[in-house]
Amino acid sequence: QKEVEQDPGPLSVPEGAIVSLNCTYSNSAFQYFMWYRQYSRKGPELLMYTYSSGNKEDGRFTAQVDKSSKYISLFIRDSQPSDSATYLCAMSVNTGNQFYFGTGTSLTVIP
Amino acid sequence: NAGVTQTPKFQVLKTGQSMTLQCAQDMNHEYMSWYRQDPGMGLRLIHYSVGAGITDQGEVPNGYNVSRSTTEDFPLRLLSAAPSQTSVYFCASRGPGGTEAFFGQGTRLTVV
Numbered sequence: 001q002k003e004v005e006q007d008p009g010p011l012s013v014p015e016g017a018i019v020s021l022n023c024t025y026s027n028s029a030f031q032y033f034m035w036y037r038q039y040s041r042k043g044p045e046l047l048m049y050t051y052s053s054g055n056k057e058d059g060r061f062t063a064q065v066d067k068s069s070k071y072i073s074l075f076i077r078d079s080q081p082s083d084s085a086t087y088l089c090a091m092s093v094n095t096g097n098q099f100y101f102g103t104g105t106s107l108t109v110i111p
Numbered sequence: 112n113a114g115v116t117q118t119p120k121f122q123v124l125k126t127g128q129s130m131t132l133q134c135a136q137d138m139n140h141e142y143m144s145w146y147r148q149d150p151g152m153g154l155r156l157i158h159y160s161v162g163a164g165i166t167d168q169g170e171v172p173n174g175y176n177v178s179r180s181t182t183e184d185f186p187l188r189l190l191s192a193a194p195s196q197t198s199v200y201f202c203a204s205r206g207p208g209g210t211e212a213f214f215g216q217g218t219r220l221t222v223v
Contacts, residue, residue, distance in 0.1 A: 008151065032210050043115075043201055043214030044154070088153065095210055096142070096161075098169065103153035 006102030019076040023089035030091040117215035124192040132187040134202030142205040143185040147198040
């Protein structure tokens, strides 16, 4: 079983839609949960991170962590064509430890 | 700051050839790592280093060597290239207590 599972999509939505991206994981020791955005032919860039459970909001982006269900989500409100990218979730036990990445979800926002 | 710089951006190798992928960072980060990214497999850790002179294996280390003689540089060596090593390779660095990994632009490697 993989440490982190993520639906690869692809996901296609109209501009302005709310997007929900999700990952599940098996290691209950994970405490740091991150979302990276990767544009085509570029390296991933950190979008948001959350420590332990709860919600975190940054502009149009909201990250949620449910440790009891081992489930994390990223919501994008008022999606824009510039949000078209692959979104990767990542997790680690500690900040000094290895990151475990999901396979990424490809998102296209249609104008 | 240039961040993390990888060279080359593209490379075609013949089976059995060796090569070194270069990675340099100018953020004085101790933690550096190499990943490969394959369709449907995501980012998989090859090797990592927590400081100069210290390296360790990740999830998929076979066929690759690393060394870390300086804080800035972390080269990845392919010893005898195989078609299974066709992939996109990313180098990343991370600061102390950091949740943010800074990635390079990637090296697209094809082994024929």
